[in-house]
């Protein structure tokens with residue numbers, strides 16, 4: 001299958017910013033950035049070009065631009081493309097593009113939608129189940145059944161590959 005998702009990088013750059021009449025200040029600029037460039041030096045260049053002009057307006061200047069880090073990040077979109085998840089047909093929720101399944105701790109209510117979703121997930125092969133965990137305001141998707149900080153579950157149509165057993169897919 002052709003790769004359609006643009007790779008995402010977490011880029012971190014530091015530079016000195018000078019505004020005449022003010023002491024020089026060091027700016028740390030960190031953002032997620034998408035790029036099709038093959039090597040990280042090019043990604044860093046594109047990243048810097050994408051925002052540095054905002055700091056060079058009028059009499060303001062920048063100097064000592066340093067690339068601290070350019071790191072490939074695997075995203076939820078990368079995961080969708082690779083694992084082709086199953087849509088949740090039990091509830092109408094559009095949460096996570098309609099792929100998320102809720103859970104319930106056997107509340108005993110026979111009409112409980114969350115219980116139905118959870119029992120569907122529990123009946124899947126464990127190597128096709130993924131857990132969305134909340135980390136503060138961020139979400140990350142990991143392979144398998146997890147309980148701590150769980151937010152919802154996903155079911156993929158392909159079993160997890162060995163290389164992804166501890167991969168963290170970030171929701172951006």
Ligand SMILES: [Zn+2]
Pocket residue numbers: 104105106107108109112113114115
């Ligand atoms: Zn329930």
